Amino acid sequence: MASAIALLCLLLTGVVGIVVFTAYTNKLARRSAQARHAIIENLGISTTSNPQFIGYFHPYCNAGGGGERVLWTAIAATQRAHPNCISLVYTGDVNVTKEQIMDQVEARFDISLDPKSLHFVFLKNRRLVEDAAWPRFTLLGQSLGSMFLAWEALSQVIPDLYIDSMGYAFTFHVVAWITKGSIPMGAYVHYPTISTDMLARVKARKVGHTNSGDVAGSLLLSIGKTWYYCFLMYHYSLALSRPSFIMANSSWTKNHVDAILSHSDPVMNVMHFLNPLFALRLFATMLKRSKDLHTESTTTRREAKIVYPPCDTREMVQFSLDKRERIILSIAQFRPEKDHPAQLRAFAQLLADHPSYTSGSTSVKLFLLGGARNEDDHARVQALRDLAEELDITPHVQFIVNASYPEMLGWLAMASIGLSTMVDEHFGINVVEFMAAGVIPVTHASGGPLHDIVVPLDGEATGFHARDPQSFANAMHAVLSMNQSEELAMRTRARTWAVSAFAEERFVEGWEAAWKGWVQ
Structure with a gap:
């Protein structure tokens, strides 16, 4: 009897949670529609043209590195070939203006952008994805921080296509939840958040950038970090399973991404499915409240496609x-x-x-x-x-x-x-x-x-x-x-x-x- 009551309470909690979450996401959708209308008017675009919004999650868009060259080359190419698309850049560069960012892009990369189809969505909590915010369990902290940052991004405006161009795969969960799986997602992977090489390095107790001498020198700490990396690898694999397409910047990256996509851990599988939250996700799926709340059951694994970064060699x-x-x-x-x-x-x-x-x-x-x-x-x-x-x-x-x-x-x-x-x-x-x-x-x-x-x-x-x-x-x-x-x-x-x-x-x-x- 007690077990039946407990199960009933769990199901009722799940139903209430789904109702509240659905109401919240509907509210975000209405807010996004208003924001999109305001952006179109601000850019001087006809409201009858029904432009498509492509969102690029790139918190450090003004950093001036190779990843930023990829971002701006892609946006410039999109502006030339698809004038009916508006590029949304989700960035944490809150201390600069749109014009200053565009000037920096031209000065650093010699790339000219059209301001009429470019809009910046500024994020105030970028510190959550910085190393300094997570002195311990940095990768996990940054992954969780990126999820909060993705929520901040989509709570302002939801695109028609979401592309993570900087390597924050855990944001795909948030995008899928908020949009109920209604928009496609894509990734351009420069470097996997965690790789099989990193895991092997910890298991072998080798000192490196991602494995300090203190950890490598301790059997107990090495065992603990191995479990930590296994946990991250498993959930990183789940996150990378969500996007509709994945681009990798080299054969090395592709090989690692493909290995991560096919990664499986029997112990993590058991722990994942025994998690009480899994019952709620399963129940939500049965009620068809979400199109993709159980990626863990997906059997078809994608492969990354190599798209080498742009290298402007003309000069x-x-x-x-x-x-x-x-x-x-x-x-x-x-x-x-x-x-x-x-x-x-x-x-x-x-x-x-x-x-x-x-x-x-x-x-x-x-x-x-x-x-x-x-x-x-x-x-x-x-x-x-x-x-x-x-x-x-x-x-x-x-x-x-x-x-x-x-x-x-x-x-x-x-x-x-x-x-x-x-x-x-x-x-x-x-x-x-x-x-x-x-x-x-x-x-x-x-x-x-x-x-x-x-x-x-x-x-x-x-x-x-x-x-x-x-x-x-x-x-x-x-x-x-x-x-x-x-x-x-x-x-x-x-x-x-x-x-x-x-x-x-x-x-x-x-x-x-x-x-x-x-x-x-």
């Missing part, structure tokens, strides 16, 4: 391939995963191995160009300056923060070597830019630079790969000591491959093919 291919200065150039946002400390250590090793590179006509300098999005990034720049001082290489290193696009081009036209030390770099637009500009790349032997970009052309090398400070130093020395004909031949091969394989036109074709069938 870079005009740079001369000879008479380069002895400059080693790094172009990467000042984020932890870019591993700038490894660049400084590799450069210090190079100078230690070859003291002649510190002065005179053979002297070499390292220039680090990168975007700093917030106080944490600026703090990292200061920490790098301190490390350069500690390594006694400060006179030979220069930091250039938030450089403009023309300034970046100027350095690309002068540099001899392009340095990238990120482990498992998902793609590496900066590496493509190096090659197109005639800068010989020296990259980490992993991810996109290894498998997609710095690959042989006609059996001949287009650059170098390395794994540790000594091998990076050896590779840089190999470039600096090349004779003129060898150097020119490698620069030519690198440029030829970059321009043919990663042209902006190819990205636009892939992007169009992925999404255009999902809106009227």
